[in-house]
Amino acid sequence: MKRDVEAAGEQSGHDRETPGGARNLGRISTAGRRLLSGNVPRALDQLLDSVPWRGDELVLDVGTGSGLLLIAVARRLTTGRAIGIDVWSAEESSGNRPEVTLANARSEGVADRIDLWEGDAQKLPFGDEEFDVVLSSLVLHNIGETAGREQAVREMARVLKPGGRVLIQDSLHTEQYERALKECGATDVTRSKLSFLLLPPVRVVSGTKAGA
């Protein structure tokens, strides 16, 4: 479903206003708890340092949850924007809510650089070749079937501009993501060694969209 979670009315594109009002701040999500643990900033830096940021990128964070990665990306942007998309379903999202994500972004001073959308990784509500960087952390393993996970990788590659970078961090199925990314024609596809900075331990599959 193509729906911007902020229900911002008539505006279109990625520069809509972010949702107003944080109504539920009492709850700290799983990602929020990880944010409080000492290794997380190192893990985020390790992931994001692999991108040669200019600051003007349009970035998509698939399965953004409470915005841990989204906020870290937004801190690296100047004129760019970071779009977070999530199913926001009580069943899938561990209770993550866009209001809480926005409140997190506000408290980190980056709310003006992010937008939140509702949508499924397997059918991203964006056009082809829109984003400079597409990333995802600890999300795709939630998709039960191999075909669905591969479809999500194809979608991430589809919305990426030629020459753009994709980073998929996950605890499971990373060989599948690596294979699917290669099948999309991505170049420089790598799968990292296991990192224990996050729990569960993760690998990062990365690649560059061909055709720049």
Ligand SMILES: C[S@@+](CC[C@H](N)C(=O)[O-])C[C@H]1O[C@@H](n2cnc3c(N)ncnc32)[C@H](O)[C@@H]1O
């Ligand atoms: C463990 S949380 C990770 C959140 C965030 N990426 C982080 O690292 O803190 C997993 C998130 O993926 C979202 N998610 C699960 N399946 C999804 C799907 N098919 N499409 C989009 N988001 C999904 C959930 O709603 C949840 O917010």
